[in-house]
Amino acid sequence: VIQTSVSDRPADSNFMLLMYTGSVCGGTICRRALATRRVFCGRVTFAAERGAHRLPTVPRVLTKTYSAQINESRSSASLDTACDLLSTLKARGLYDNCTDEVGLSEALHKPVKVYCGFDPTADSLHLGNLLGIVILAWFQKAGHHPVSLVGGATGRVGDPSGRSLERPLLSEDTLASNVSAIRSLLEKLLADERGSEPTILNNYDWFQSITLLDFLRDTGKFARMGTMLSKDSVRTRLESEDGLSFTEFSYQLLQGYDFMHLFREQGVSVQIGGSDQWGNITAGTDLIRRVCREDGAYGMTFPLLLKSDGTKFGKSATGAIWLSKERLSPYKFYQYLLQTTDSDVVRLLRMLTFLPLDDISGIEANMQGPNYIPNSAQTILAEELTKFVHGQSGLKEAQLATACLKPGSDTPLDSEALSLVAELIPTVTLNRSSVIGIPIITVLVDSGLLDSKGAAKRLVLNGGVRLNNVKVPDIEKVVRESDIIGDNMLVLSSGKKNKLLIRLE
Incomplete structure (x- = not known):
């Protein structure tokens, strides 16, 4: 028995053909209204009695933009009460x-x-x-x-x-x-x-x-x-x-x-x-x-949550990966999941997320393809789990902090973004008068980010210095009041990885 429901179905359409893709629980269907030649997409729920034949699964073709197409996966993977829950748990490695x-x-x-x-x-x-x-x-x-x-x-x-x-x-x-x-x-x-x-x-x-x-x-x-x-x-x-x-x-x-x-x-x-x-x-x-x-x-x-090498998943060099925001920020939680190995990520997607299994199989197949973007499967895992544990706001916070701290990032910094990453980067406190109105070359040295003005000039000329994630255009740049974020903060970067938060007093 196939029960369908879609809010945008036209009242006058005659649905003569049902094209099915997906798994028995929570797949996706495409209905073609032959009379109007219009296509409508929605969710389908299968209420299959014992002994009934399962419909074949047609895998989806994943693209580089796959992670952006996943939306509200928890609700999309919901089960019909007549579905065989134990089979679902077994298929996901949860039994x-x-x-x-x-x-x-x-x-x-x-x-x-x-x-x-x-x-x-x-x-x-x-x-x-x-x-x-x-x-x-x-x-x-x-x-x-x-x-x-x-x-x-x-x-x-x-x-x-x-x-x-x-x-x-x-x-x-x-x-x-x-x-x-x-x-x-x-x-x-x-x-x-x-x-x-x-x-x-x-x-x-x-x-x-x-x-x-x-x-x-x-x-x-x-x-x-x-x-x-x-x-x-x-x-x-x-x-x-x-x-x-x-x-x-x-x-x-x-x-x-x-x-x-x-x-x-x-x-x-x-x-x-x-x-x-x-x-x-x-x-x-x-x-x-x-x-x-x-x-x-x-x-x-x-089964216990283990990595492929037999060690416990959820432990880091600094201790447990806590679910409470007070013990571990959404950013650090997100970053831990981004570091999942390729040998573990598909299994963890099955066990820990609510994505449909055919979607996960598509991710697995895409990982073997020539157009696969490295770490994109880990990004999906990190997004799904961070959203489940910390909510949409926690995911947004983690993504913003990740973008701000990315080597060579061009993400604009504001007071909200900087408050998220302030505790994650080295910090130095300088007198306000020693920064405002002072050439950037001098500030780079006085802050300890670079050893000499000569090194600072060469790095600026090579495009390797950023102020608040904005590339410094020339060695004549002077730090202005308008460069200060909030009341007393700015960020200097030398090269792609070295960032320094300067607090003014």
Whole structure:
């Protein structure tokens, strides 16, 4: 069954021919009205029943201007509720394992509640956490209800999964501050396109009233030691030099209780997590089966976000790539993604963006062609993720800062642009009287950007000096009040890469 909708369809047109290009979920169609010979383009959604034949995919031909043609990719990749969500996740590399794939596939024919947990170990999530958020968004697009769980209680214990050492314990005030910051971040990232607020819970709300004796009596007796000891995360730590504390060992039971509580009190039937969370997730499905004596709880894992060399994607030489603007500017976030290798970029486009798969296949094919512009695939990745994490304003900020700092840039600088890049370039403070009305040659030397007036003159004559990104035309140039940006700033550049911000006092 093909359901079509387009706002610019003429009422008197007879659509006798349907030309299809794209994938089963969220492709693009072109309708030709034979009577009027006019062509109209719009979105198409395919509601295919089980067993129905899939329409063939016709790849698009990408051009050098492809990135400019991608607009609002999140909405364009939205799923029909009848689409096979699991197939979509598998095709995008977002599926690793499931406790009952057949059962989950059947359950997804009706709206379900699905949750992913985030421990408040810092006041921001990082790029590695984004994978869980993206998958929650895919469930949301398919008509399901995402639930984010912030671990105000489990964060007091620390998850041993994937850790070689025990996590340091955080103070109560730090945890409370981190929980609040992460809640705000998740509210922004998972805001429904229809305007409804996402469900974000804190497991400390139910754990704070449970005593240790009550927990051991009502929950602990249903946990089997053999099963708990067999978990990979436990066995790995037990075999390590530092071993595993009882506090960390109990973490899987706490996370298992979370799932059971959400199953009973919130109707949540699906938990997702990284592949290193398999043991913790199955602890929850086991508890639900033993305590609630009910079926219908499912766990699904996704692969960890790794580079082609096996190292974690989302870590840099200076630390984690944070999602919070307060921890990492949109510009630096954007720049990190621009540095993605060719061997990783296509896989990350599939996993982290909402671009249709046929578009991504086109990007991949274009990378092998003779007209491919180097790094344009990375630019698409950076644009899509920066827009998702920081919004359109954050993307604009990152693009403006990138243009301003580009070697040899001609991008005009104003106070807004300079405020974005001020902390990113070397800065020197000079007395106002030593700059205004002074020859540019002298300022180049006094600021320390060049060693001698002779070197400064030669560079100016060769066209290698810029003032506020504008090429200095001759050695007679004098710095004027009109050259000052804002109240007290100007930027000098020597060559393509050396920039210096001068602040006047």
